Amino acid sequence: MSKFWSPIVQQLTPYVPGEQPKINNLIKLNTNENPYGPSPRVITAIEIETGNSLRLYPDPQSKRLVDTIARYHQLKPEQVFVGNGSDEVLAHTFQALFQQGKPLLFPDITYSFYPVYCKLYGITAKMIPLNDNLEIDVNDYTDANGGIIFPNPNAPTGHGIGLDAIEALLKKNTGSVVVIDEAYIDFGGESAVTLIDQYPNLLVIQTLSKSRSLAGLRVGFAMGNAELIAGLIRVKDSFNSYPLDSLAISGGCAAIEDRTHLEYTRNRIITSRNQLTTELEALGFNIIPSQANFLFVTHPQHDAAQLAAQLREKNIIIRYFNKPRIDQYLRITIGNDTECTALVTALQKIILG
Ligand SMILES: *Cc1c(COP(=O)(O)O)cnc(C)c1O
Numbered sequence: 001m002s003k004f005w006s007p008i009v010q011q012l013t014p015y016v017p018g019e020q021p022k023i024n025n026l027i028k029l030n031t032n033e034n035p036y037g038p039s040p041r042v043i044t045a046i047e048i049e050t051g052n053s054l055r056l057y058p059d060p061q062s063k064r065l066v067d068t069i070a071r072y073h074q075l076k077p078e079q080v081f082v083g084n085g086s087d088e089v090l091a092h093t094f095q096a097l098f099q100q101g102k103p104l105l106f107p108d109i110t111y112s113f114y115p116v117y118c119k120l121y122g123i124t125a126k127m128i129p130l131n132d133n134l135e136i137d138v139n140d141y142t143d144a145n146g147g148i149i150f151p152n153p154n155a156p157t158g159h160g161i162g163l164d165a166i167e168a169l170l171k172k173n174t175g176s177v178v179v180i181d182e183a184y185i186d187f188g189g190e191s192a193v194t195l196i197d198q199y200p201n202l203l204v205i206q207t208l209s210k211s212r213s214l215a216g217l218r219v220g221f222a223m224g225n226a227e228l229i230a231g232l233i234r235v236k237d238s239f240n241s242y243p244l245d246s247l248a249i250s251g252g253c254a255a256i257e258d259r260t261h262l263e264y265t266r267n268r269i270i271t272s273r274n275q276l277t278t279e280l281e282a283l284g285f286n287i288i289p290s291q292a293n294f295l296f297v298t299h300p301q302h303d304a305a306q307l308a309a310q311l312r313e314k315n316i317i318i319r320y321f322n323k324p325r326i327d328q329y330l331r332i333t334i335g336n337d338t339e340c341t342a343l344v345t346a347l348q349k350i351i352l353g
Contacts, residue, residue: 008120017115018319027316027339029070030295031153032184033109034213034325036265036334037168041259042214042251042349049250055254058246060237063242069221070255073193078226081233082252084243086220087113087184088205089232092223092239094121095205096231097177106149107136111155111181114149123147132290134296134325135159138169148173151181153189156321157292160189170199177205177228184292186211186266193223200225212255213268219244219252269293273334279344283351294333296326304328314346 001010017184018031039160070077083089094117103126106114118125126145131137141148148169153160164165170178180192182204192204203224209215224233236243244252276295277287285297298304308320308330320332332343 002291003042003190007222008122009255012119019317021184025315027335028344029333029335029339029343030317030319030331032210032292033215033334034210034269034293035334035339036061036079036213038213038217038251039255039261041254042212042217043260045250046247047200052246053244054158056246057100058242058244060241062244062249064218065221065252065256068222068256072256073223074191074222075196076226079196079223079229081222081229081236081237082244082246083220083222084240085218085224086181086205086341087210088243089179089205089220089222090114090179091117091120092124092232092235093149093177093179093205094118094164096150096169096235097147097203097228098123099176101119101212102144102146102176103189104141104147104149105141105145106317107154107324108212109134111151111152111183111256124270130154130157132222136161137213139233141169141173145176147176147179147205149179149181149292152192153184153187153291155183155292156326156329157288157295157296158292158294160291161289162192163192163195166192167195167199170195170202174201177201177203177269179205182206182209184294186262187293188270188291196224199304200227203228206253208255211227211262213265214255217248217251217255219248259295268336269334272337272340274330276334276340279340279343280347283344283347294331296329298329299351307347307350311343311346314349315347318343 065082066080069118070080099121103124103251105126105128108127108129115125128140136150136154185191195202203222207220280297285299288296305320
């Protein structure tokens, strides 16, 4: 605490991201990064861009990227907003589209940035418990609200819900904005983008960080009714005119355009996810069926925190959340074949001795 901090800053509880240690030979399965790297076309596009004028400011509207995303998702450019990672898009969404006077509904177990943004923007959080299987049940989202947000598939559980459930929620909740955070949608979920033209209060947020393997480039985007997008643009233009640099705009376009690379890498991750599920189940783990690039697992005989510590001794890092209801779970990112094998071998040693 410092007396120089503003009253708002005094009461913040900042988000703590998964660690990014600089250790050689570390098997890093803690932040849901994609092991396969981005499309080679992204690197070429960025190299070409460095030869252009970095002297100049980038396009404040990132129009090339907005148009590319609109084409990919069969939307109009007015229905697309881009930002510096989906975290920034989320931040603007909290400020622009949730009603400060009413509670925002989101799951008790979910992306832990949501309560952080609530504090930053003076929004009351009302957490709706996941059901006993740690799943979102949209029938529980009936309270009066100034907005609803959850990831689909949810994080850190990996559990996804169908479009029928999302549509049912949208039908019952027409008076406030419903945000679906689709950070992991490309790994097997059903995107709500197809509902945008029918529901003016639906905002869908995606990112290039996970399925396009570009967490380092910081590109995220929102899709929805043009009115919602205009609200986001008002906040963006009151905050930072150039959230995306020239390299991110060029690299982002190349990433979206290379559908083959996305298909290939996502299929590899889904194959590994299925195989890892089988192997961990054989070691006695219970696993929530995942539609994401990670598994959320628990072992009836082994303490989760202790397992995480034992893996760390073997240079493997995974994510452990010391929070009610999930303190016996581990979140494990799907790595490449070598990483998955190393993880299973290490767990076999720990569990079978
Ligand atoms: C990773 C993640 C994000 C943030 O993605 P960035 O685009 O890298 O900021 C947002 N929401 C969820 C649920 C995530 O898991």
